[in-house]
Amino acid sequence: MSLDKPYKDVPGTTVFDADMSRQGYHLNQFCMSLMKAENRARFKANERAYLDEWPMSEEQKQAVLARDLNRCIALGGNIYFLAKIGATDGKSFQQMAGSMTGMTEEQYREMMVGGGRSVEGNRYTEEKK
Amino acid sequence: MARITGSVYTSHVPAIGAALDLGKAAEPYWQAVFKGYEYSKQWLRDHKPDVIFLVYNDHANAFSLDIIPTFAIGTAPEFTPADEGWGPRPVPKVIGHPKLAAHIAQSVIQDDFDLTIVNKMDVDHGLTVPLSLMCGQPQAWPCPVIPFAVNVVQYPAPSGRRCYMLGKAIRKAVDSFDEPLNVQIWGTGGMSHQLQGPRAGLINKEFDTAFLDRLIGDPDGLSTMPHIEYVREAGSEGIELVMWLIARGAMDDVNGGKAPTVRHRFYHVPASNTAVGHLILENN
Ligand SMILES: [Fe+2]
Numbered sequence: 001m002s003l004d005k006p007y008k009d010v011p012g013t014t015v016f017d018a019d020m021s022r023q024g025y026h027l028n029q030f031c032m033s034l035m036k037a038e039n040r041a042r043f044k045a046n047e048r049a050y051l052d053e054w055p056m057s058e059e060q061k062q063a064v065l066a067r068d069l070n071r072c073i074a075l076g077g078n079i080y081f082l083a084k085i086g087a088t089d090g091k092s093f094q095q096m097a098g099s100m101t102g103m104t105e106e107q108y109r110e111m112m113v114g115g116g117r118s119v120e121g122n123r124y125t126e127e128k129k
Numbered sequence: 130m131a132r133i134t135g136s137v138y139t140s141h142v143p144a145i146g147a148a149l150d151l152g153k154a155a156e157p158y159w160q161a162v163f164k165g166y167e168y169s170k171q172w173l174r175d176h177k178p179d180v181i182f183l184v185y186n187d188h189a190n191a192f193s194l195d196i197i198p199t200f201a202i203g204t205a206p207e208f209t210p211a212d213e214g215w216g217p218r219p220v221p222k223v224i225g226h227p228k229l230a231a232h233i234a235q236s237v238i239q240d241d242f243d244l245t246i247v248n249k250m251d252v253d254h255g256l257t258v259p260l261s262l263m264c265g266q267p268q269a270w271p272c273p274v275i276p277f278a279v280n281v282v283q284y285p286a287p288s289g290r291r292c293y294m295l296g297k298a299i300r301k302a303v304d305s306f307d308e309p310l311n312v313q314i315w316g317t318g319g320m321s322h323q324l325q326g327p328r329a330g331l332i333n334k335e336f337d338t339a340f341l342d343r344l345i346g347d348p349d350g351l352s353t354m355p356h357i358e359y360v361r362e363a364g365s366e367g368i369e370l371v372m373w374l375i376a377r378g379a380m381d382d383v384n385g386g387k388a389p390t391v392r393h394r395f396y397h398v399p400a401s402n403t404a405v406g407h408l409i410l411e412n413n
Contacts, residue, residue: 006357007284007356007357007360010328010361010365011327011328012328012329013323013326013360013365014325014326014365015284015365016282016283016365017283017284017285018283018284021194021283024194025194028189028193028194029195032189035190035212035213069325070326070327073325078189078282078283079325080282081189081194083188083213083214084189084213086214087213087214092144092147093143093324093402094144094401094402096324097324097329098330100327100329101330102327108329108330112330112332112398112402113158113399115332115334115398116330116331116332116398116399116402116404117323117328117329117330117332118331118332119332119333119361119362122331
């Protein structure tokens with residue numbers, strides 16, 4: 001018997017479950033370290049060197065350096081932790097969320113003002129094909 | 130004897146706090162949000178509680194991945210607003226109510242809900258934004274607050290049913306406290322929103338409207354909604370709505386008393402990435 005994970009077929013969505021959390025532990029703890037101003041400063045001064053202090057995978061480090069949040073999430077990152085990178089970069093939560101959608105900041109903002117992304121056609125991965 | 134007199138439900142979007150703190154509240158974009166709370170601020174002044182039991186979730190601020198408590202009750206005398214990465218919010222520190230909190234912890238744990246007891250923690254926007262929405266920008270919050278943090282960051286969050294039953298246990302605990310305190314219980318988070326992945330920006334007004342209707346009229350039925358329905362219909366972060374069921378489970382009507390009066394209801398899209406929902410229910 002395996003665990004039931006019915007959320008695997010929700011399009012464009014990675015549910016941060018215990019298994020993702022296990023894979024993303026060091027990545028997320030690195031993000032958490034950016035809550036301290038002195039760590040933010042050290043990270044900004046030399047991102048690669050700061051990342052090398054953490055037992056993260058090379059893929060995870062590359063995803064952080066590229067600020068590829070979708071990739072970070074696929075590798076176990078969680079958005080509330082990843083938000084600390086955005087805060088370090090001076091980005092708002094809306095800018096971060098928008099960056100994962102393939103839309104420009106302006107397009108994303110306008111979509112939200114217009115009532116957000118519709119759930120129609122966005123419930124199941126089959127619908128997206 | 131202490132008594133739960135009412136419950137408040139509200140989103141706790143961080144951008145709302147930022148708008149207030151940065152003096153943007155007068156902008157039309159934010160006025161559309163704040164006007165939904167004008168009545169609420171007056172209501173709170175007219176019905177000032179002795180203690181607020183505030184159900185919220187921490188967003189990777191007090192709790193990292195080192196320790197992930199499903200239910201955590203704050204029993205400290207005070208709680209400092211967290212630095213979430215943008216600097217701490219310039220809001221008053223939160224004064225706790227250690228005596229009532231300890232009493233609730235003991236009662237609820239004996240009722241089979243295994244709480245984590247927290248004697249030291251910072252509180253993030255999940256707790257301070259609802260206070261700002263309901264109180265504005267005072268020098269001090271109007272009364273002590275008991276922070277009650279629910280894990281909704283790492284899946285699975287507790288089920289809606291578990292939250293609802295916990296609300297009943299909290300209500301029983303308050304009823305058995307020996308001082309004549311007027312206690313409000315607040316449930317926060319939601320409504321529909323998704324902050325991650327290509328589906329970010331999801332909003333589902335039909336879901337939210339039905340959720341508000343059922344929270345008022347059919348909380349018992351609503352509490353059986355499975356997680357997957359929240360994720361699929363209300364977005365991966367919409368699952369925060371289970372926290373509203375804790376507050377609802379503490380009300381009179383679901384504990385052998387009379388139906389509550391709906392004092393206020395408000396819904397607006399958007400605040401940043403999120404649908405804002407708000408409800409005030411008063412026990413009779
Ligand atoms: Fe939240």
